[in-house]
Amino acid sequence: MFHSQLIKPMEDPLVQVKNLKTYYPIKGGLLNRRMGDVRAVNGVSLDIQAGQTFGLVGESGCGKSTFGRSILRLQNVTSGEVRIDGQDILSLDREALVKARADMQIIFQDPYGSLNPRMTVRQIIREPLDTHEVGEKVGRDAEVMRLLEICGLRKSVADRYPHEFSGGQRQRIGIARALALKPKFIVADEPVSALDVSVQSQVLNLISDLQAEFGISFLFISHDLAVVQHISHEVGVMYFGELVERASAEELYSSPKHPYTQALLEAIPQPLPGREKKKISITGDIPSHHDPPKGCPFQPRCPVAMPQCAEHKPPLKPLDTFSRHQVSCWLY
Amino acid sequence: MSEEGGNTGRESLWSKSRRKLMRDRVGVAAMIVVGIYGVIAILVTFELIGQNWSQLGEEGFGGMSFAHWFGTNINGQDIFSRAIQGTRTAFQVGLMVAITSTAIGGFLGAIAGYFHRTIVDEAIMWIYGCIDAIPFYLFVAAVAFSLKDGPLQPWGMHIAMIATFWSSTCRIVRGEVIKIRSLEYIQAAKAVGVGPLTIVRRHVMPNTSHILLVQSTIAFVGAIKSEVILTFLGLGVVNGVSWGTMLSASTSDVLRGHFGNFLGASGFLFVLVIAFNMFADALQDALDPKKVSS
Amino acid sequence: MSESSSKPILNIRDLVVEFKTEAGVIRALDGISFEVGEGEALGIVGESGCGKSVTALSILRLIPNPPGRIAGGSIELDGIDVVSQPEDKMRKVRGSLASMIFQEPMTALNPVFTIGNQMVEVIRVHQKVSKVDAKKQAIEMLRTVNIESPEKRIDQYPHELSGGMRQRVMIAMALSCSPKLLIADEPTTALDVTVQAQVMEEISRLQREMNMGMILITHDLGVIAETCTRVVVMYCGKIIEMAETKELYENPKHPYTRGLLDSIPRIREEKLESLPIIEGMVPDLANLPKGCRFAERCPKAEDRCRENEPPLEDTESGGKVACFIPN
Numbered sequence: 001m002f003h004s005q006l007i008k009p010m011e012d013p014l015v016q017v018k019n020l021k022t023y024y025p026i027k028g029g030l031l032n033r034r035m036g037d038v039r040a041v042n043g044v045s046l047d048i049q050a051g052q053t054f055g056l057v058g059e060s061g062c063g064k065s066t067f068g069r070s071i072l073r074l075q076n077v078t079s080g081e082v083r084i085d086g087q088d089i090l091s092l093d094r095e096a097l098v099k100a101r102a103d104m105q106i107i108f109q110d111p112y113g114s115l116n117p118r119m120t121v122r123q124i125i126r127e128p129l130d131t132h133e134v135g136e137k138v139g140r141d142a143e144v145m146r147l148l149e150i151c152g153l154r155k156s157v158a159d160r161y162p163h164e165f166s167g168g169q170r171q172r173i174g175i176a177r178a179l180a181l182k183p184k185f186i187v188a189d190e191p192v193s194a195l196d197v198s199v200q201s202q203v204l205n206l207i208s209d210l211q212a213e214f215g216i217s218f219l220f221i222s223h224d225l226a227v228v229q230h231i232s233h234e235v236g237v238m239y240f241g242e243l244v245e246r247a248s249a250e251e252l253y254s255s256p257k258h259p260y261t262q263a264l265l266e267a268i269p270q271p272l273p274g275r276e277k278k279k280i281s282i283t284g285d286i287p288s289h290h291d292p293p294k295g296c297p298f299q300p301r302c303p304v305a306m307p308q309c310a311e312h313k314p315p316l317k318p319l320d321t322f323s324r325h326q327v328s329c330w331l332y
Numbered sequence: 333m334s335e336e337g338g339n340t341g342r343e344s345l346w347s348k349s350r351r352k353l354m355r356d357r358v359g360v361a362a363m364i365v366v367g368i369y370g371v372i373a374i375l376v377t378f379e380l381i382g383q384n385w386s387q388l389g390e391e392g393f394g395g396m397s398f399a400h401w402f403g404t405n406i407n408g409q410d411i412f413s414r415a416i417q418g419t420r421t422a423f424q425v426g427l428m429v430a431i432t433s434t435a436i437g438g439f440l441g442a443i444a445g446y447f448h449r450t451i452v453d454e455a456i457m458w459i460y461g462c463i464d465a466i467p468f469y470l471f472v473a474a475v476a477f478s479l480k481d482g483p484l485q486p487w488g489m490h491i492a493m494i495a496t497f498w499s500s501t502c503r504i505v506r507g508e509v510i511k512i513r514s515l516e517y518i519q520a521a522k523a524v525g526v527g528p529l530t531i532v533r534r535h536v537m538p539n540t541s542h543i544l545l546v547q548s549t550i551a552f553v554g555a556i557k558s559e560v561i562l563t564f565l566g567l568g569v570v571n572g573v574s575w576g577t578m579l580s581a582s583t584s585d586v587l588r589g590h591f592g593n594f595l596g597a598s599g600f601l602f603v604l605v606i607a608f609n610m611f612a613d614a615l616q617d618a619l620d621p622k623k624v625s626s
Numbered sequence: 627m628s629e630s631s632s633k634p635i636l637n638i639r640d641l642v643v644e645f646k647t648e649a650g651v652i653r654a655l656d657g658i659s660f661e662v663g664e665g666e667a668l669g670i671v672g673e674s675g676c677g678k679s680v681t682a683l684s685i686l687r688l689i690p691n692p693p694g695r696i697a698g699g700s701i702e703l704d705g706i707d708v709v710s711q712p713e714d715k716m717r718k719v720r721g722s723l724a725s726m727i728f729q730e731p732m733t734a735l736n737p738v739f740t741i742g743n744q745m746v747e748v749i750r751v752h753q754k755v756s757k758v759d760a761k762k763q764a765i766e767m768l769r770t771v772n773i774e775s776p777e778k779r780i781d782q783y784p785h786e787l788s789g790g791m792r793q794r795v796m797i798a799m800a801l802s803c804s805p806k807l808l809i810a811d812e813p814t815t816a817l818d819v820t821v822q823a824q825v826m827e828e829i830s831r832l833q834r835e836m837n838m839g840m841i842l843i844t845h846d847l848g849v850i851a852e853t854c855t856r857v858v859v860m861y862c863g864k865i866i867e868m869a870e871t872k873e874l875y876e877n878p879k880h881p882y883t884r885g886l887l888d889s890i891p892r893i894r895e896e897k898l899e900s901l902p903i904i905e906g907m908v909p910d911l912a913n914l915p916k917g918c919r920f921a922e923r924c925p926k927a928e929d930r931c932r933e934n935e936p937p938l939e940d941t942e943s944g945g946k947v948a949c950f951i952p953n
Contacts, residue, residue: 059818060789074519098525106523114516117345118538127534128524161345166907167674177520192891196673196908197845201889201901208900223818226891230901253893267823269848271892273871282820285788352648 012086013047014217015054015071015185020044020080022063022070026290038289040066042241043080045316048234050184053211053218055232055249057225057264061286063241064221068187071219072104073097084185102132105178109190111170115162121148121173122158128180147176152206168199175206179214187219192227204231225264229253234324237261240287240297243316247325257319257327260298296330306330349542352618359614365607372416373423385413385573393590402599403592405581414573415596421574422556422604429493429555434548436494437501442540444502445509446532453506460499468496468558469565476567489568493555501547505540512539542619549612553605560601575601634661635806635839636685636724641699643680646692649912654680656863657699659938662807665837667830669854669871671847671886675908676860678843682809685841686720687711704806722752725800729812731792735784741795742780745802752803767798771828790821794828801832807839814849826853847890851875859883862909862919865938869945879941879952881924918950926951 023037040063048054058064069075071082073089082089084104092100108114115124122144129140145155151172162170171191178186188207192200208231210216222228228235229249236246237258245258256262263282284301287293293300299309309330316328353359375381388407396403402411444456463471475495476488484491512518513536521531556575562568563576578597585593643655655677662668670678683689685701687708701708704723708716720726728734736744745764746757755763761780768776771794784792793813800808810829814822830853833840842854850857850871857874859867859882867880878884885904906923909915915922917932924931931950938948 059820069519072523074523098527101523101525106520108516108520110516114520116517116521116535116539118541119535127521127526131524131526163345168907174520177524181524197847197890198673198886198904199907200891201903204891205900205903224891225819226893229893230891230898250897263820265893267820268893269823269826269846269852271847271851271875271887271890273851273875283824285790285821 011050014050014085015048015219016081016083017047017071018045018081020067020070020082021078022066022075023078036290039241039292041070044238044241044243046236046243046246048185048217048219050217051211051215052233053220053231055220055222055228055235056238057222057228057235058238059223059264059286061240062238064223064238065189067238068106068189068219068221072101072106072187074106099132102128102181103183104185104187105181105183107171107174107178107186107188107191109193111167111174111194112162114174115170117162120159120161124162124173125177125180128177132181134181143180144176147179150179150210151176152202166199167195168202171195171203172206175203175210179210182214183216185217185219187221189221190223191220193222193224200227207231225253225268237264240292242297242328243326244298244328245326246316251325257325257332258298258329259302259304259331263303296328304331349618353614356614356617358610359618362607362610362614365603366611369419369604369607370423372419376417376420381416383413384410385417387413393585393588393592396592402596403590405578405593406585411578411592411596414578415575415600417573418575418578418597419600421569421572422559422601425490425493425559426552426555428490429497430548430552433494433497433551434501434544437498437547438505438537438540438544440498441502441505442509442532442536445506446513446528446536448506448510448513456502456506460502463496463499469562469567471496472562473567486571489559489562493558497551497554501544501551504547505543508540508543509536512536542616545619546612546616549608549615553608553612556601557605560597633664635664635666635704636662636841637700637702638681638685639700639702641681641684641701642697643677643684643689643694644697645694647912652911653697653863654694654911655684658860658863658865659699660858660865660868662839662841664806664839665833666856667833667840667842667854669850669857670841670843670860671845671850671857672860673845673908675862675911677863678860679811681860682726682811682841682843684708685807685809686724686726687716688720688726718752721748721800721805722803723805724807724809725803725805726809726811727793727796727800727813729815731789731796731816732784734796735792737784740781740783741787745780745795745799748799749802763802764798767802768795770801770832771795771798773798788821789817790825793817793821793825797825797828797832801836801838804836805838807841808833809841809843811843812845813842815844815846822849829853847875847887848892859886862911862914864919864948865946866920866948867945868938868947869941869943873943873945877943877953879945879947880920880949881926881951881953882920884953885923885925918948 020041021043022041023039025034026036026038027033028035044067046054056064056067066075070077077090087100089100122141125144125147126140129143134140135143144158148155148158153169153172153176162173165173192203195203204227207218211218220228220231232249234246235249235252236243237260238244239260245252245256245261252261253265256265282301282303287297287300295310295313299305302309314328314330316326319325319327319332386409388409393404393406400410400412402415405411405414440456444453447453472489472492475492479485479488518531518535521535559568559574560576560579563574564580568576575597578593582593582597639659640657641655641659642653642657644651644653658681670681672678680689684696685703685708689696696709703719706719735741742761742764745767746760749755749760749763765776765780768779773779773791773794779787787795813829814825817825826849842850844850854871857869857871858865859880861882867874867878867883874883875887878887888902889904891901904923909919909922917934918927918936921927921931928951936948936950938946941947941952
């Protein structure tokens, strides 16, 4: 544990995000004027090493999905910098962006909405290959078969339609599609949240195996801290559009520092009957974007808030000089 | 690790729908009736039946008899044959208007919906807004009049109908596409780098096909009914025979106590419209994507 | 003890529920039996297709007919025979004797009426009170579920409230006539984990205070561990294990229960190489295998498991299990 804390990255991270902001205008009034902004992502910076997984957790509305889509430019970004494998993604023109997409793919949450119901599995997985003209046309079907096999599906499924499969199988198809272009980086946006619990582990194992075999980096977005623990090397916690804590996976779960992280971990129901009932430490709801709190966004609900928390927003900084564990809180 | 796929064996959404349709007895009966009409229309086009529609007879206004099932009209022509001939006209108008207006409406609706909140969408909405603002029969009259002495004259009615019918299909498709646009498989295609027009063609339009099919059946029936009214008003079929010409003639016939034309034309029209409507309902039920799922 | 000592508020025996589908008639519930005692919290756990929601709807006879119907067995709710009760009498039962809370608070509340309107409507269906009095009662109920400034909230519309608050309103509505049995069908699944904790706390507290029987249906084993005294595990329309909560978690007898407990992602002390899984997937109800429905996924299955269905039998620790080779 000590060891992983102090290791400095040997090379530049594969994914570097600096101060990403994605704002949506709030329109209102008679003339539909812009009255303010929903700051869905409000200055988030993080980086991911090659072959590693960054788990991004947070509750609904915290901006984690928006963040994932912003990095891939599936969402309009307001400001910031995104570099994948050294390339500045946000400044690419349309043609260059299409080429760059081969390196950065996405897996979606909804196994039912993420596959075109009118296309066969074969057509769905071939589409990326055809769009980027990978190899010769004749070889592409064989590649589709290979991808199906890697994802644990029988070759006979290729000519079936999405509605004939279960949620877990559809997710596998979605994963096969994401792998088709041999990307270096995949954003997994809540990939197991919509699946039955006993199937979740199967898909998580598949993602781990793929990372081990192909060295893909993942941004694993989830609201479920339990799911993220197993699969991530580093974990970041988002609240109201900002990253409030970030650490290696072991560190975050064993010694969470931010009061929100602590509350999240406390709130998870554990399948251990007879455990002493914990006291609910936070109440209330996430703040409204129409009236964002001054200072630290968590302060209205924080059990240990201090007067300065309502005045100045704490920066995200490391616990001490060599630590990779960063917190955004005046307690530290 | 490997898993079996599916449970009902491989079948597309189309074959599932077809199976469902076949189980709807009323729908199948209606489909058969429509089919009979269709066969009649084809046979007439190939000049195999109903050819004596213009044959003048001695007995004007003959009553219903074995030789003339609906009797004869003022010129002694067999009303039944004329009604059969009218079937061809009806189908010709119906098919042409249905297919063309649905294709135009479907395409423009898909474009408008996909490019929602851009100038493309605004432009298309503006266009159909303008067209909707013009009363239908005035529009047809204007079109018919402007084409009067040109080569397109017999098609005036068709063109006018197409130019107005496309807007309702466009609107419905646009609404559906705005919903489809935010579905994740569209996002997935974008993430792969597929271009916007290719997305519309490959992903959006096939998922509106159930709407297009139903809309085309509605347009078919609407076109036939409109033809009858337009001809009645003198704006439709001028030469030849159609149910519209028969009904038009029947106004004076009825005043003299002869109902042959009226019964013949309206009978044929009524049965076709009812059967088609029932068929369209059954089709809509069978194609409903919410119901066609595992 | 596997059964409660006081007279049960709910007694279900050999319940069979069928649905007509394109693939034929399927049995969503294939002969299930259990009881809920007065003031007892029973958890029903299982995955999609196991029949837990169908069970809940059956108790209040809310199964849409067609395509579904109660095809056999009995449901006794506080002495009333639910299966044969005429519809107008059932309407009196729903909301007053037994109430239900659903998973999606947004769709369960009508967006065009204030929550006050909706609560007053529910109250006045079952009690002869004036609108003014009903509104007073409603405000009190909101206070009971810890909604702040209930006098203000009562006149708000559902969209003005957060997910957690809407669910509390649902709970308040469900409890407004002090039912003897509360059925909660995945009440917190759609909520954030911090809100979930608050809402479950409300439900537990109210259940204890009002001595209400409760059936909590969920796939979340963690929530059940914290709230229920007994647990029923369902799979493909059948009950495969029943036990007191502590016993179930410490000594699961059925391989499915064991697999479920192992494979559900949870916070662990040690990082694992690979997460434990249950092989394969839930079979299609239209195409059930012969014998034990879990056999094809079971690591311990023997030939006899694939031939015959194991009956639900008592265990030494007071529970029940349907397995030829229980632990």
